Structures are given as C-alpha cells and as structure tokens.
Amino acid sequence: MLNLNRLVEERDAEGILEYAREFHGHVCPYLALGIRASLVAMEQLGVGRLDYSGSVDESILAIVESNSCFADGVQVTTGCTLGNNSLVYLDLGKTALTLVKRSSWEGVRVYADAERLAKYYPPGSRELFNRVVEERRGTPEERSKLWELWEEAARRILNMPKEEFKIERVKVPPVEQAPIFDSVRCSKCGELVMGTRVVYVGGKPLCLRCAGERYLGVVGRGIVEFKGGE
Incomplete structure (x- = not known):
C-alpha cells in the first residue's frame, strides 16, 4: 500500500488522487481541485501533511468555505479532517482553502474561480453533468460517459498551473483547540x-x-x- 504522507511529500498528485478516489467514492473535477489547491497552499506555507503529533496538537488548520467535493480533496491531501478537529468549515459557498499555522496564525488562502476552470472540461461534459447529476435523468450510457469525461477533467485540473488560483497571505483570528467535555x-x-x-x-x-x-x-x-x- 502506498504511503500517503510520502506521496504528498513528493507532490505525487496522481497518487494522491487514487487515495482520494477511495475516500470520496469517485474521481471528479472538484476532488482534484481540492488536491491541487492543497498542494499549492502547502508549498506556499512551507508545511507538510499533518502527521501523528501534528493532528493531536492541531498544529495546522485547513479552513474550507464550502462542503463540496473540494473539501474531500483537502482532507486527504492535508490530513486536516473534521474528525481530528483540524478542518474548519465556513458556510460561505466559495471554493477556497485557507491553510494556517496555529503557532503564528499566519496562513495562505487559495481561491479557485469556476469561470477560469471552464477550459479544463472536455467538450460536452458540463451539459452531460447537468443531465445526469442535476436533472437526475441520464441513461446508464450517459452516466458512464460522464465519469469518463469527469476523470479527464480531473486530471487536467490536477496539473493546472498555480497561476489559475488567487493566492494571498492572510492572518487568521485564533481558533480554539477542541475542548473536552463531560x-x-x-x-x-x-x-x-x-x-x-x-x-x-x-x-x-x-x-x-x-x-x-x-x-x-x-x-x-x-x-x-x-x-x-x-
């Protein structure tokens, strides 16, 4: 079995995607986007994936602004999850990740604009998504074709240049560590x-x-x- 921490350290996006496939249940563009945004944020902030001691101490926090497939890509890549209290969800409806060091509250916010991603989707894939997923009326053949096109789009997004993101240094207000209650x-x-x-x-x-x-x-x-x- 491949070591996920090593894959992240080596920036092996394809390998991370295979882990994310098992975690998320399928491969899709925004799952890949969460992986790519995480790798960009981690590189900018100079941190690795959350390890054992880091997850106990909540030394790094990942703040996501939507509960889409993007968030699962972030959880797999950064190691910051809902269960280890290192993932913070803000209900803002934006495709954005802020990765922050608890020691200094210095962070990096990485935002992805859907309109800029349009060029990474194969022709006809968005229309097929609307029919199969949004309208819930696609045929089995159309569903199969969608997953094929969705993987193609995901792999394109997985390798897109960091210039496609809006990247900014931020100072995050302190977030309390998870308390223990009786x-x-x-x-x-x-x-x-x-x-x-x-x-x-x-x-x-x-x-x-x-x-x-x-x-x-x-x-x-x-x-x-x-x-x-x-």
Missing part, C-alpha cells in the same frame, strides 16, 4: 450526550432531540436547522 445521560432516551448539548427540563437532563429543541446540521446546501421531535 457527557451527561439523557433522562428520556438514555443516551450519553456532550454536556454542552444538554438542556434541563424540570431539573432533568435532556438531549436536544428529546427536548424538541432546534439544532444545526450540515447537508448538501450548507448549514441548516433541524428541530427535535420531528
């Missing part, structure tokens, strides 16, 4: 829940769902509100 058992469902997500009704602890309270979640369109009991 758990409390919900008096209704009996499940343990983070203490900061408990409400007390009649002196009894309830999770937000059992209490019928509103809470936030991330779906395809971004951060949305849910209500317990529904």
